[in-house]
Amino acid sequence: MAAARLRLIAAVAIMAAWEALAASGLLFRDVVPSLWYIAKALAITLADPAFYRNLGVTSGEFLMAVSVGGLAGASAGLALGANRFLAAAYERWVHYLAPVPKIIFFPALLLAFGAGPGSKIAMGAISCFFPVAISVASGVRAVRPVLLNVGHGFRATTWQMATKIYLPAVREPLLNGLRLGFGVAAIGILLAETKLSKAGIGFLVMDSYRRFDMPGMYALLILVVLLVAAVNAALTRLNRN
Amino acid sequence: MAVPTLTVEHVTKRFGTTEFGVTAVEDFTFDVAEGEFVSVIGPSGCGKSTLFHIIGGLTGDYQGRVTVGGETVNGPHPAIGMVFQEESTFPWRNVIDNVAFPLELRGVSRAERLERALHYVTMVGLRGFEQRYPAELSGGMRQRVSIARTLAAQPKILLMDEPFASLDEQTRLLLGAKVTQIQQRLRQTTLLITHSLTEAVQLSDRIVVMTFRPGRVRRIVEVRLPRPRGDDILTSPEFGRYVAELWVDLREEANRGLDAAEHLAT
Numbered sequence: 094m095a096a097a098r099l100r101l102i103a104a105v106a107i108m109a110a111w112e113a114l115a116a117s118g119l120l121f122r123d124v125v126p127s128l129w130y131i132a133k134a135l136a137i138t139l140a141d142p143a144f145y146r147n148l149g150v151t152s153g154e155f156l157m158a159v160s161v162g163g164l165a166g167a168s169a170g171l172a173l174g175a176n177r178f179l180a181a182a183y184e185r186w187v188h189y190l191a192p193v194p195k196i197i198f199f200p201a202l203l204l205a206f207g208a209g210p211g212s213k214i215a216m217g218a219i220s221c222f223f224p225v226a227i228s229v230a231s232g233v234r235a236v237r238p239v240l241l242n243v244g245h246g247f248r249a250t251t252w253q254m255a256t257k258i259y260l261p262a263v264r265e266p267l268l269n270g271l272r273l274g275f276g277v278a279a280i281g282i283l284l285a286e287t288k289l290s291k292a293g294i295g296f297l298v299m300d301s302y303r304r305f306d307m308p309g310m311y312a313l314l315i316l317v318v319l320l321v322a323a324v325n326a327a328l329t330r331l332n333r334n
Numbered sequence: 335m336a337v338p339t340l341t342v343e344h345v346t347k348r349f350g351t352t353e354f355g356v357t358a359v360e361d362f363t364f365d366v367a368e369g370e371f372v373s374v375i376g377p378s379g380c381g382k383s384t385l386f387h388i389i390g391g392l393t394g395d396y397q398g399r400v401t402v403g404g405e406t407v408n409g410p411h412p413a414i415g416m417v418f419q420e421e422s423t424f425p426w427r428n429v430i431d432n433v434a435f436p437l438e439l440r441g442v443s444r445a446e447r448l449e450r451a452l453h454y455v456t457m458v459g460l461r462g463f464e465q466r467y468p469a470e471l472s473g474g475m476r477q478r479v480s481i482a483r484t485l486a487a488q489p490k491i492l493l494m495d496e497p498f499a500s501l502d503e504q505t506r507l508l509l510g511a512k513v514t515q516i517q518q519r520l521r522q523t524t525l526l527i528t529h530s531l532t533e534a535v536q537l538s539d540r541i542v543v544m545t546f547r548p549g550r551v552r553r554i555v556e557v558r559l560p561r562p563r564g565d566d567i568l569t570s571p572e573f574g575r576y577v578a579e580l581w582v583d584l585r586e587e588a589n590r591g592l593d594a595a596e597h598l599a600t
């Protein structure tokens with residue numbers, strides 16, 4: 094309760110400071126618009142069918158990206174974690190590539206998948222792949238050997254080992270990896286949309302920037318933050334059950 | 335004597351390199367006849383679990399041969415069901431689904447496997463706990479889940495590595511009696527690995543006594559006590575004689591184990 098009050102105080106203080114800055118005239122008026130304008134822009138955006146269309150585009154890209162990247166990452170993680178030979182051969186690559194900002198691959202992805210959703214999905218999928226693969230691989234290695242022996246002792250097939258022992262055993266690292274993966278996938282997709290695209294939330298943000306519609310841009314940013322927070326809260330919930 | 339269904343022939347297993355390493359098991363030979371209850375007994379660290387994993391087909395890279403029904407064992411054999419020394423329940427499955435696990439692997443329908451699993455859950459005294467998860471059970475209860483799980487697979491040969499070690503004396507005796515009951519009724523071929531003298535004498539037809547490092551066969555003792563062996567057997571003079579006799583062997587080996595440890599410490 095005290096923490097919630099502290100948060101509220103901080104939020105009110107930030108808004109007050111923003112408003113004071115807007116009123117002071119120290120900065121160019123349009124760079125720090127009054128909260129009132131932002132609220133108005135928020136209402137306009139929320140009433141605009143174009144917003145929902147673009148939100149749909151970004152959401153679709155995001156879902157595709159995390160499905161492809163998450164599945165590929167989980168499979169790669171299982172294989173790397175369970176097979177010492179594969180790990181010796183490829184794990185290094187995964188660790189080297191993981192911290193590389195994926196946006197540098199964007200030009201190549203544009204060439205391969207075009208300026209439409211394809212290149213955005215690829216960006217998101219590549220981003221999502223690495224944290225999931227790394228998290229699952231280390232999770233697999235932490236599975237107690239005796240549980241694997243139980244599976245082998247009952248002569249489980251490779252598929253049964255994967256689905257009935259490894260997968261449930263790595264549930265937590267998998268969900269943590271997915272959580273990180275969702276975050277970087279969203280970053281990758283939005284970043285790609287701001288670079289070159291004809292639709293999506295990232296496109297809208299850049300579009301309002303180009304039109305110098307600052308209140309509209311801030312409204313979009315607020316909406317993105319709220320959406321990401323909502324997704325994160327849903328995942329936390331999922332993690333707990 | 336019946337035909338041996340399980341044979342261990344000149345099995346030797348080394349860990350590590352030739353210079354640095356331990357010979358865990360050396361030139362180990364014995365067999366288990368069909369329907370027979372054999373125990374392997376030895377002090378801590380003498381190589382019992384190593385032997386257990388070799389017989390279970392989970393450890394390769396050893397010398398010698400293990401056969402089941404005349405076939406050389408090469409990987410886990412369908413006739414063998416294992417109960418591990420360490421805690422081995424699946425924490426993400428409740429009791430009934432843990433026990434039904436081997437049936438699930440074989441594609442038995444859900445209704446049937448739950449029914450069959452319930453039978454074994456009841457047998458180990460966990461009726462009423464079917465829906466509980468391992469984290470909600472005591473260590474001894476979890477071990478009983480592992481035993482029920484292996485029994486549910488209905489193996490021809492039951493292979494157990496100190497399955498009662500984490501149980502208190504009372505539960506151990508009761509469950510031991512239960513296991514012999516099942517074993518006698520099903521004529522279940524059983525190989526029990528243990529370090530408990532009373533357990534070995536109470537349950538076994540024969541006892542293989544191991545030496546400490548390298549683990550060799552020191553002696554094979556035939557237990558000629560009448561069956562069924564109820565609680566009254568525990569207080570009989572013959573029982574005491576077997577225990578005392580085995581204790582002499584075991585004490586010597588256990589002492590060598592302690593000496594070895596002291597030697598390392600100084």
Ligand SMILES: Nc1ncnc2c1ncn2[C@@H]1O[C@H](COP(=O)(O)OP(=O)(O)OP(=O)(O)O)[C@@H](O)[C@H]1O
Pocket residue numbers: 349350356358376377378379380381382383384385419529
């Ligand atoms: N994977 C391994 N790598 C190296 N050494 C091992 C390995 N497993 C066992 N050993 C060694 O082999 C010896 C026998 O171990 P083992 O686990 O078979 O003993 P145990 O008789 O089962 O003991 P306990 O009664 O305490 O369970 C020990 O000295 C142990 O250190």
Ligand SMILES: [Mg+2]
Pocket residue numbers: 382383384419495
């Ligand atoms: Mg052991």
